[in-house]
Each structure stands twice: as C-alpha cells, then as structure tokens.
Amino acid sequence: MPHNDLPPLTDDGHHIVVDGRKWRATDPAIPDALRKELVAELMSARRDVRTDAESARPRVQDAKVALGERGDPWWEPTPDGRRTRLAATMRTLLRHRDAEATICPSDAARVVGGESWRDLMDDARSVAGELATGGVVVVRQHGQDVDLDAAVGPVRLARGPNW
Secondary structure: OOOOOOOOOOOOEEEEEEOOOEEEEEOOOHHHHHHHHHHHHHHHHHHHHOOOOEEEEEEEHHHHOOOOOOOOOOOOHHHHHHHHHHHHHHHHHHOOOOOOEEEEEHHHHHHHHHHHHHHHHHHHHHHHHHHHHHHOOEEEEEOEEEEOOOOOOHHHHHHOOOO
C-alpha cells in the first residue's frame, strides 16, 4: 500500500531510495489515520530539534520506531522488538494528542500488528502495565484511574505523573 507522498519503494517493499541512499520504509500495515498521527508527531519533533534537541530527539526516536523505520525490521519482528515498538507507539500517540487525551492500547496494537492486531492485545496491555508501573502512563477505565491488573475489559491510557 504505497503512499503518494513517499518516494518509490525498492522491489522488496522494505526501503525507499532518496538521492541514492536507501532508507527503511514505513510499515505499510499501519492504518492510515494512525500513520498520519505518527508522521505528524515525527515532523513536529524534527522541527523542535533545532530549538530543544534534548527533549526532541527521544520524540523523533519514538516516532521512527513506531513507524517501523528504526528498531527491529517490521517485516521480521521479534517479541522484544514488538514490545519496544508498542511502547514507542503509545508514547508517540500520547504526545501527539492533547495533554488530557487518552489512547486505547489497541491503537498501538493496530500500528504494530496491522490486520493481526488482536493477536498483540495481551502484549499491548502488558507494555501499558510496564509504562504505568514507571509512571509514564496512567490506566483509566470509565474516566477513573485503575490498576491494570484488576481492570476487566477495555482501558484507556493517559499521560502519567512521570511523563
């Protein structure tokens, strides 16, 4: 599923070539709306590198990992690589949205898992739990902060106290 705003892909579909240099392509399985959010956050972070490199560079890294352009190749994922990408996706989506906004762990699973996103929901919840333990996110259900281990059913993630 090539995007019109990108250079042509290599024959294997894994890379783009810009000025003779090969770069890893964005994972084509990312749903378009989520891809647009990730790219918008990447572009915002890249602009901020000029004025606040210390905080902008980790944002760039997270967005590139979420898009599949860094880290484990999206066409050969490993369990650890998926978890890293899930965490990067959660952080990137929360950064892109308003400070009070929440995301669903399934948003990250959709980015990393494509059409097989449901297979990643246990991992997505587990990664969300790790981020919650570190205070990076808080887990909410029906607008209230909850313990993920005790929560049954859908949850949302918001920026935590250690954001």
